[in-house]
Amino acid sequence: MYGYAGNILxxxxxxxxxxxxxxxEELVHNYIGGRGFGAYYVxxxxxxxxDPYGPHNILVFASGPFAGLFLxxxxxxxxxxxxxxTGLYGDSNVGGHLAGELKYAGIDALIVGGKxxxxxxxxxxxxxxxxxxxxxxxxxxxxxxxxxxxxxxGDEFQIATIGPAGENGVVFACINHxxxxxxxxxxxxxxxxxxxLKAIAVRGTRSVPVADIDGLKDVAGVMFRELMEDPxxxxxxxLGLAQVTTWANSIAALPTRNFRQxxxxxxxxxxxxxxxxxxxxGDKACFACPMATGKxxxxxxxGKTVLVEGPEYETTALIGSNCALKSIxxxxxxxxxxxxxxxxxxxxxxxVAFAMECFEKGIITKDDTGGIEARFGSLDAFxxxxxxxxxxxxxxxxxxxxxxxxxEVWGEESRRIAIHVKGLEWSGYESRGAPSMMLAYMTxxxxxxxxxxxxxxxxxxxxxxxxxxxxxxxxEFQHVRPLFDCFGVCRLQWVELGLPLEHYAKLYPVVTxxxxxxxxxxxxxxxIWNLTRAFAVREREDFGRAxxxxxxxxxxxxxxxxxxxxxxxxxxxxxxxxxxxxxARGWDSNGRxxxxxxxxxxxxxxxxxxxxxxxxx
Amino acid sequence: xxxxxxxxxxxxxxxxxxxxxxEVTLEEGSTARDALSAVNLPEGAWGILLTDDRICKIDxxxxxxxxxxxxxxxxxx
Numbered sequence: 001m002y003g004y005a006g007n008i009l010x011x012x013x014x015x016x017x018x019x020x021x022x023x024x025e026e027l028v029h030n031y032i033g034g035r036g037f038g039a040y041y042v043x044x045x046x047x048x049x050x051d052p053y054g055p056h057n058i059l060v061f062a063s064g065p066f067a068g069l070f071l072x073x074x075x076x077x078x079x080x081x082x083x084x085x086t087g088l089y090g091d092s093n094v095g096g097h098l099a100g101e102l103k104y105a106g107i108d109a110l111i112v113g114g115k116x117x118x119x120x121x122x123x124x125x126x127x128x129x130x131x132x133x134x135x136x137x138x139x140x141x142x143x144x145x146x147x148x149x150x151x152x153x154g155d156e157f158q159i160a161t162i163g164p165a166g167e168n169g170v171v172f173a174c175i176n177h178x179x180x181x182x183x184x185x186x187x188x189x190x191x192x193x194x195x196x197l198k199a200i201a202v203r204g205t206r207s208v209p210v211a212d213i214d215g216l217k218d219v220a221g222v223m224f225r226e227l228m229e230d231p232x233x234x235x236x237x238x239l240g241l242a243q244v245t246t247w248a249n250s251i252a253a254l255p256t257r258n259f260r261q262x263x264x265x266x267x268x269x270x271x272x273x274x275x276x277x278x279x280x281x282g283d284k285a286c287f288a289c290p291m292a293t294g295k296x297x298x299x300x301x302x303g304k305t306v307l308v309e310g311p312e313y314e315t316t317a318l319i320g321s322n323c324a325l326k327s328i329x330x331x332x333x334x335x336x337x338x339x340x341x342x343x344x345x346x347x348x349x350x351x352v353a354f355a356m357e358c359f360e361k362g363i364i365t366k367d368d369t370g371g372i373e374a375r376f377g378s379l380d381a382f383x384x385x386x387x388x389x390x391x392x393x394x395x396x397x398x399x400x401x402x403x404x405x406x407x408e409v410w411g412e413e414s415r416r417i418a419i420h421v422k423g424l425e426w427s428g429y430e431s432r433g434a435p436s437m438m439l440a441y442m443t444x445x446x447x448x449x450x451x452x453x454x455x456x457x458x459x460x461x462x463x464x465x466x467x468x469x470x471x472x473x474x475x476e477f478q479h480v481r482p483l484f485d486c487f488g489v490c491r492l493q494w495v496e497l498g499l500p501l502e503h504y505a506k507l508y509p510v511v512t513x514x515x516x517x518x519x520x521x522x523x524x525x526x527x528i529w530n531l532t533r534a535f536a537v538r539e540r541e542d543f544g545r546a547x548x549x550x551x552x553x554x555x556x557x558x559x560x561x562x563x564x565x566x567x568x569x570x571x572x573x574x575x576x577x578x579x580x581x582x583x584a585r586g587w588d589s590n591g592r593x594x595x596x597x598x599x600x601x602x603x604x605x606x607x608x609x610x611x612x613x614x615x616x617x
Numbered sequence: 618x619x620x621x622x623x624x625x626x627x628x629x630x631x632x633x634x635x636x637x638x639x640e641v642t643l644e645e646g647s648t649a650r651d652a653l654s655a656v657n658l659p660e661g662a663w664g665i666l667l668t669d670d671r672i673c674k675i676d677x678x679x680x681x682x683x684x685x686x687x688x689x690x691x692x693x694x
Contacts (some may be wrong), residue, residue, distance in 0.1 A: 231686045232625050235665050235672075243665060244691045251661035251690070273672070313694070429693070454693025460661045461631055495692035498627030563660070 001028065002211035003065030003512040005106045011122060011131070013195050014055055014114030018129045023108050028512075030602065032486035032521070033064025036528045037109045038080025038091050043535050043606070045113075052084035052187075053169055053194035055115040061102065061160075061200070062109040064488025065512050068100025068208055071220035072227060072499075073289035073490045075099055077177075083186040083446065084194075085171040085347075085402055086423040088543075089535040090186030090446050091485075094160070095286035096178030098202065099488050101158040105204025116196035121149070124202045125157075134198040139164060141340035142176035142189075149201055157201045163342020165390040166193035170400040172347030172425065176339065180294065180309020181286070184344035186424060186446050211513030219506045223499055227290050230497050237283065240293035241312035242272030242328075244428075248317065252564040253429045253437075253456055255322040257376055258353040259419045259553060262430035263562025264321035275311075275328045284309055291492060299332035301379060308336035311345070317428035318349025323356060324376035334382050341390040347402065350425035352385050354403045354418055355395065363414050370394040416552040421448035432554055433564035434459040436470035439577040442548045443474065445532040451485075453477035454495070464564065467573045471580035479525040486525065527601040530585075530593050534606045537592050537615050544590035548578060592616050618643055618681035620652050628689040632658065649685060650675050664690040 001023060008021040031040045038060040050056040059081045066074040077099040083090025102110065105124050112122070116131065119138040123130045137145050142163035149159050159177065166173035166189030173189030174182040183189075192198075210216050227233060235243060248254040249267040256264040268274065275297065284294030294309050311319070311331045319338075320331040338345045352374075358364045359374040366373065370388065372395075374381045388396025398406045403425055407418035419426045424447020431438035440453035453474045462470075480501070484491035487508075493499045505518040516524075536543045558568040582589060586597035595616055598607035610616045619642055624635045634657070641655040649666055653675075666673040667686040679685070 230625065231623075231667060232627070232665075232688045234670075235667070235688060241691075241694065247661075247664055247690050313691070450693050457631055457662070457690055457692065460659055460690075492694060495694070496627065496689075498625060498630060498689070 002209050004028065004033070005103045005108050005206070005208060007106050008109050008111065009107045009124070009129070010111045010113070011129070012114040013112065013116040013120065013131065013197060016131055030524065031528060032483075032524055033108065034062050034076065034078040034488050035080065035091050035093070035482060035485040036524065037062040038078050039089060039528050039531045039535075041109070041111055042080050042082060042089055043531055046082045048538050050082060052082045052087065052191060055113065055195070057082045057191055057194070059112040059188065059191050059195065060109055061112075063099035063102050064486050066507060067488030068103040068287070069210065069216065069511065070288060071216065071489070071507060072223050072493045073286055073291075074488055075286035075289060075490055076485060076488045077102065077183070078485050079175060079183045079188045081188060081191040083424075084169070084190045085187045086447050088422060088446075088539060089532040090188065092174070092183035092185040092188050093485050094175065094177050094181050094183040095490060096158070096181040097287045098158045098160060098177050100287055101202045101204050103204065103208050104206050105202055106206050110200075112195060112197060114195065119196050119198055121199040121201065122197065123153070124200070126204055126206070137198045138167065142166075142342040143179060143340050145199055146176065146179065149199055153201055157203045159199055159201045161199040162189040162192050163340060163390065165342040166190055167198070168390065168392045168400070169193060170343065170389055170392070171402045171405070172344040172351070173342050174344040176342060180284070180339060182339070182344065184346060185449055189342050210511055212510040215510030216507070219503060219510055223493070223503050224290065226499060227493060227497055232497050233290065236291045236293055236496065239272040239276055240295045242275045242295065242316060244272070244313035245316050245320070246271045248313070248429065249321075250563070251456070251460065252433050252559065252562045253431070255317050255426070255428060255430045257324055258322060258357040258417060259426065259430050260357070260557070261560055261562065262432065262564070266324075266326055267321065269327045270316050270320045270331060271328070279329050279332055281307070286490065289490065291497070293492070297332045299329045299336065301330065301333040301383075306333060306336040308332050308339060311335040314428045315345040315349070318346050318353070319382065322349050322353045323382055325379055325382070326377060330379045334379060337383050337386055341386060343386060343390060346427050347425040348386055348389070350403055350419055351389065351399045351406070352382050354406065354414075355385060355399060356381070357417055358410055358414050361413065363410050364395075368395055416556070419448075419551050419553065421550060422547050424448050429456055432559050432569050433464050433567045435464070435467050435569060435573065435577060436474055438550060438554070438569060438574070439471060439581060440474050440477065442550055442574070442578070443478070443581055445529060452481055454481070464567070467576050468580070471577060471584050474581065475584045478529060479522045482528065483521055483525045486528070523601065527603060530598060530601055530603060531606065533593055534598065534603065534610060537610055538613065541615070544592060545578060548591055549574065588617065618645060618647075620679050620681070621684040622652055622656060623684060623686045625686065625688045627692070628663065628687060631689065632662065643679065647679055648676050649673055649679055652679055652685060653687070661690065664688045
């Protein structure tokens with residue numbers, strides 16, 4: 001099968017059984033790869049009501065047809081499971097070099113189920129697959145674990161690890177890879193930890209068949225050439241994603257002090273330019289990527305100097321301005337602490353900022369924090385709190401359940417300022433002045449994440465105070481952007497450098513030999529979107545419109561200062577956005593896919609199952 | 618004085634009225650912001666400005682004959 005290794009690898013950690021299944025035509029035709037494969041298997045194999053930490057949850061590592069090929073930049077592995085953060089379908093993707101290595105080892109998707117009796121790691125060395133003891137790794141940091149395994153196995157292995165946070169089931173524990181790349185969102189690291197799986201190490205030596213190698217060379221050649229000639233490339237190489245911070249501040253979208261504000265008066269201390277001048281010591285790129293957005297930085301704090309990859313924008317926003325830290329070096333150090341503990345920096349920044357605001361408001365005191373003076377601006381407090389979260393000590397045990405979990409204990413006023421949707425903390429764009437972006441966060445299938453639809457510039461282009469008519473753009477993005485996660489390719493070259501989508505439409509047939517048009521591919525993406533929604537509807541009898549609602553802060557408080565001071569989005573506005581969105585999707589007014597919609601998308605079996613359960617009409 | 622604005626491809630996809638290069642006529646003492654206003658770009662529509670292979674600040678004075686490359690704002694990764 002062109003573009004694929006042709007093989008699914010299953011590992012049952014309970015029994016130790018390893019098995020192979022051929023990749024089926026039906027799976028490839030309907031779900032493409034990556035997140036599509038993840039959604040398919042999680043829906044099919046994780047039974048309703050299954051404990052996300054239990055042996056019946058599965059963890060799917062899947063690349064896609066573009067991964068590991070010489071094109072820009074087939075580097076993405078999607079990791080999917082039932083999320084402990086949301087109790088719903090979750091996925092997160094990671095760059096680096098894992099996706100290609102899995103395919104070179106002959107694997108399109110790795111499905112890990114069950115639970116090992118003792119700490120273990122999985123070795124995949126072409127056809128040699130072993131579940132090995134990991135007692136010597138348990139308790140180590142995520143980066144340290146990778147370092148130890150590289151020493152033991154060799155540098156050519158590509159390794160994914162968890163840190164103590166994953167071992168201890170923190171709902172925002174991430175999976176680490178390639179020193180400083182993370183599958184950060186949805187607690188995939190906690191699922192891995194719940195299976196007693198500390199790491200996966202992969203080495204492969206096979207090649208991947210391509211339908212039209214000359215065609216691939218032609219299309220990829222044009223793509224690389226256009227990238228190299230783009231004037232933006234040098235800025236990306238120089239500043240990476242850190243360039244975003246000052247822009248986000250200038251248009252009032254930078255999360256500040258637990259999203260109370262969207263404008264940070266001290267942003268100059270967090271800028272990408274300052275980062276480059278003061279702490280960057282090297283560049284780093286994912287597989288076949290000329291952008292090299294990874295920045296290696298040195299940072300010192302408490303007498304310790306560390307090397308860290310990052311911080312990129314999301315980390316700077318959520319740990320920097322959102323916790324009111326003062327310098328990019330402080331953010332870089334905090335980034336290192338989170339990476340080693342195996343914590344998603346987006347959710348960790350949210351959790352700490354939430355605790356800081358609760359502390360400021362007197363909702364919690366030093367009795368609750370274990371003596372920590374949890375003030376905005378304190379790197380000491382940040383480091384102490386995330387250590388407690390990863391170890392699940394004291395207040396950390398509560399914050400390890402995410403802001404939604406902690407707010408259940410801290411009461412009504414805290415719930416108002418717990419910034420999440422569906423249990424997943426909000427990523428780096430405060431959206432009171434960007435209604436379509438607000439809708440994108442509300443309706444993202446994994447919770448409040450920006451990667452499915454990023455539409456802030458659409459709001460700027462058509463009017464930031466306009467509500468009506470914006471749902472269509474969000475739906476459009478929610479189909480296009482996740483396609484890249486199905487292909488196993490990074491989307492930055494398209495969204496940031498403007499490579500035309502036509503190039504990707506041409507790549508698909510030359511790589512796979514399939515004659516799907518771009519419109520056909522978008523339908524597949526819509527199918528996947530509806531399948532993950534169906535997972536939620538099947539999972540919870542009461543799932544619906546209320547789950548798409550943002551935190552009260554966003555529609556009860558006006559923006560207090562900055563370029564859009566006074567901006568406010570109302571509950572009525574949110575209803576308008578959702579009504580239009582559900583209509584555009586063919587869902588009912590409670591946000592559930594209609595039988596006709598699922599049937600149109602080839603999901604008759606899902607429609608039938610949910611209809612029999614009385615969940616949809 | 619005349620200043621040339623050169624727009625990156627990703628920006629032209631959002632704002633279809635932009636050509637790859639547009640020459641604008643400005644008064645002496647004008648800034649980069651004035652140049653962008655002359656082509657009806659709203660605040661926040663651009664990301665970084667480059668001139669002579671360096672970053673050009675938005676409130677920086679521009680001179681006759683200068684070329685400014687206008688990069689798009691980021692698109693959220």
